Amino acid sequence: MSAVEEMPAMTEARSGVERMTYREALRLAMREEMLRDERVFLMGEEVGLFEGAYKVSAGLLAQFGPDRVRDTPISEEGFVGAGVGAAMLGERPIVEIMTLNFLLVAMDQVVNHAAKIRAMFGGEVGCPIVIRTPGGAGNQLTAQHSQSFEGWFAGTPGLKVVAPSNPADAKGLLKAAIRDDDPVLVIENLPIYKEKGEVPLDPEFVVPIGRAAIARPGKDITLIAHSFATVRTLAVAERLAQRHGVDAEVVDLRSLRPLDVETVAQSVAKTNRAVCVEEGWPSYGVTAELAARIQSACFDDLDAPVERVGMAEVPLPYAKNLELAAMPGEDRIEAAVLHTLGRT
Amino acid sequence: MPSTRTPIRKRSASVEVAQGPVSAEAIASRLARFEQMCLIRNFEEEAERQYKAARIGGYCHLSSGQEAMTVGAVQAMREHDLLVTGYRCHGFALARGVPPQAVMAELFGRRDGCAHGRGGSMHLLDAGRGFLGGWGIVAGQLPVATGVALSLVRQGRTAAVLCELGDGAVNMGAWHESLNLASLWRLPIVYLVVNNEYGMGTSVQRASAEPEAFRRAAAYRMHGERVDGDDLDAVAEATQRLLSMARTDRKPAVLEAVTYRYRGHSVADAGLAYRTREEIAAHKEHDPIERVAESLLQMGAQESEIAHARERARAAVAEAVRFAEQSPPPELSALAEGVYCHGSDIQFARMRPGSPFGEQELVFDAGLGR
Ligand SMILES: Cc1ncc(C[n+]2csc(CCOP(=O)(O)OP(=O)(O)O)c2C)c(N)n1
Ligand SMILES: [Mg+2]
Numbered sequence: 156m157s158a159v160e161e162m163p164a165m166t167e168a169r170s171g172v173e174r175m176t177y178r179e180a181l182r183l184a185m186r187e188e189m190l191r192d193e194r195v196f197l198m199g200e201e202v203g204l205f206e207g208a209y210k211v212s213a214g215l216l217a218q219f220g221p222d223r224v225r226d227t228p229i230s231e232e233g234f235v236g237a238g239v240g241a242a243m244l245g246e247r248p249i250v251e252i253m254t255l256n257f258l259l260v261a262m263d264q265v266v267n268h269a270a271k272i273r274a275m276f277g278g279e280v281g282c283p284i285v286i287r288t289p290g291g292a293g294n295q296l297t298a299q300h301s302q303s304f305e306g307w308f309a310g311t312p313g314l315k316v317v318a319p320s321n322p323a324d325a326k327g328l329l330k331a332a333i334r335d336d337d338p339v340l341v342i343e344n345l346p347i348y349k350e351k352g353e354v355p356l357d358p359e360f361v362v363p364i365g366r367a368a369i370a371r372p373g374k375d376i377t378l379i380a381h382s383f384a385t386v387r388t389l390a391v392a393e394r395l396a397q398r399h400g401v402d403a404e405v406v407d408l409r410s411l412r413p414l415d416v417e418t419v420a421q422s423v424a425k426t427n428r429a430v431c432v433e434e435g436w437p438s439y440g441v442t443a444e445l446a447a448r449i450q451s452a453c454f455d456d457l458d459a460p461v462e463r464v465g466m467a468e469v470p471l472p473y474a475k476n477l478e479l480a481a482m483p484g485e486d487r488i489e490a491a492v493l494h495t496l497g498r499t
Numbered sequence: 500m501p502s503t504r505t506p507i508r509k510r511s512a513s514v515e516v517a518q519g520p521v522s523a524e525a526i527a528s529r530l531a532r533f534e535q536m537c538l539i540r541n542f543e544e545e546a547e548r549q550y551k552a553a554r555i556g557g558y559c560h561l562s563s564g565q566e567a568m569t570v571g572a573v574q575a576m577r578e579h580d581l582l583v584t585g586y587r588c589h590g591f592a593l594a595r596g597v598p599p600q601a602v603m604a605e606l607f608g609r610r611d612g613c614a615h616g617r618g619g620s621m622h623l624l625d626a627g628r629g630f631l632g633g634w635g636i637v638a639g640q641l642p643v644a645t646g647v648a649l650s651l652v653r654q655g656r657t658a659a660v661l662c663e664l665g666d667g668a669v670n671m672g673a674w675h676e677s678l679n680l681a682s683l684w685r686l687p688i689v690y691l692v693v694n695n696e697y698g699m700g701t702s703v704q705r706a707s708a709e710p711e712a713f714r715r716a717a718a719y720r721m722h723g724e725r726v727d728g729d730d731l732d733a734v735a736e737a738t739q740r741l742l743s744m745a746r747t748d749r750k751p752a753v754l755e756a757v758t759y760r761y762r763g764h765s766v767a768d769a770g771l772a773y774r775t776r777e778e779i780a781a782h783k784e785h786d787p788i789e790r791v792a793e794s795l796l797q798m799g800a801q802e803s804e805i806a807h808a809r810e811r812a813r814a815a816v817a818e819a820v821r822f823a824e825q826s827p828p829p830e831l832s833a834l835a836e837g838v839y840c841h842g843s844d845i846q847f848a849r850m851r852p853g854s855p856f857g858e859q860e861l862v863f864d865a866g867l868g869r
Contacts, residue, residue, distance in 0.1 A: 200699070200701070201699055201700050201701065204700060204701070204705075204772075204773055205699065205700035205701070205772055205773060206772070208699070226701060226705065228667070228670035228698075228701070228706040228707065229637050229638075229667045229668065229670055229671060229698055229701075229706070230670040230671055230672070231671075232671075232672050233670075233672070256636070257636065257637075259636075260636070260671070260672075294556065294557060295556030295557035295608070295619060296557050296558060297557055297617075297618060297619045297621060297622060297635070298617075298618075298622070299621075299622075299634075299635040299636055299639075300557075300558070300621075300635055430856075437855040437858075438855075442855070460853075462855075462856050463855040463856060464855060464856045464857065465855055467834060467835070467857070467858070467861040467862050468835075468858065468862055469834060469835050469838050469862060469867075470838065472616070472617040472829070472834070473556075473557060473605075473608050473614075473616060473617055473618055473619030473622070474608035474609070474616040474617065474619075474828055474829045475556060475608055475828075476608075476828045476829065476831060477608075477616070477617070477828075477829055477831065477834055480831050480834055480861060481834060481861065487856065487857050490856070490857070491856035491857070494856065
């Protein structure tokens, strides 16, 4: 019998929606899952006493105690690996990494260990670990603290990678990740922690892994993005409607691996044009993967080459003017769309 | 060599220096150190003001309270020694002689900054002065500094590396790997562990199974010792001795300096969620700068000399702000300059067709590999 069935009484039966921030939605997901399943515990730097470097875990130490909300030293390789090992024995660790940049220190545990376990041991044992970490740029944090590596992880068989762009998906995808039997990397985003949205309160609300969403329906062109790039792209879509009479459809990927190519292809088959947007470097990145899959799935539907917009391929400089120029800002996305529509 | 142990407890103002007649040079040199400490304190206070006025962005880690450790350690370096630090590096840059103008301009993200506005607060550098960088990934600078020491050996140079790290960095694998390499290869390096009692909001006690970091050196048969990091003379003496041991005998060492940061982890952290106001106030009672001021008086320095030193430090910071304000931001048309070495543009020339939107103007035409 699973812990799910043993402890139904511990979940708060709530319904309806509530407006909350992205970070509150993540917190709610963790709280609900910790109530639902004893095996779920959180560990990471500053997650307990300090309540999270970005306050995502505020209140959880007080509610669940130091055994289930575990502060770690600064030793990512050690505690990510510890999460991997705990997961092999059936625990459900959520490991918070302060930012995606620091996950590189634990890359070996993620790619060489977590991702390999199920296949390498012939399916004998799994690794249901969740690694949560914010990526993204835009606050002058400079070269070592502004990176988006989701393409690296999403290119690794054995890992699942999700990247919610709004509070409801943040809650639903984190819950799906915690319940999943495989290692899931949940990529959050610094600038959207404070964004608000309606979030279902039902403790059984989950967003399935591997399903994109049509964030804005449209007919003229398909814009494909994830995480913060979706937020920007949605803003650009409104601008396009107002200033240029362009009706853009925005596909929010939500999951990067598995990737919902079906939803993307259906949209492109309808609009015949696609612009892919990401906050990371496009070379060998998420948009590179999208472009390849779109040309393969939609070759006959395309009226223009698939365009890509991402971070300028430089280590991000500190100076505000350089940083702004390097980022895939709204102006650059808009220009790419107009270019793809043949309007420039 | 056995590890020695010094208690964490802070001593009151050091008076040993006052015994016997004191030379004018000794007073002058101490006044210069005092002025450097004041410069760092004033600089940090100004940086906080400018950050709050949104003229400095990103992360901004201040070192107020740590001035004796910083100045004492850097003063012990010789001209050809090399310095590598983490991200809390304003004080180290200033102590190493990087002009405050160039440091402030860097914090402002301007062209005349010591990293040309590309690095910001965490990534100061002045290669000409042997300062090989402020680095932002905890413990990432340790293997790098270890390799710098290796190159000193390979090049037959009589110099040593001083590598700063925080108390939080000693739990990273990179620390252990670096210490092992340094000891195994007998590299001229001193790892300066700045124990300011916290790594972000986590106290040393809560993070380290062996909270006395210097003891870990023994695991690599390396010398380790601890000093009162708020005692300028103690830090200078220990650093000098260990650097000289590294330089001449190729014996690496760990020096742990116990100090305290007055401000939060960064300007964005109020610094009160994990420690009390009383704790901070208690440390301020033994302020390292005032300890030096007292000792100067005991040596026979004039009140006016001390006041002038304070005044010069303030003026230098004001001048630094003026300079930074007037320095232009980097040119947009140079966004990609410095990403690769000169001449790489030829290698990249054939990557242009079909590049992502905007890449041509932003990167290829903006100095990539030129
Ligand atoms: C590998 C890595 N993990 C986490 C961080 C985030 N971080 C930056 S500074 C810091 C605390 C470091 O504390 P300490 O080493 O004691 O240095 P101090 O800030 O006290 O100078 C943390 C956790 C980082 N920069 N790098
Ligand atoms: Mg510290």
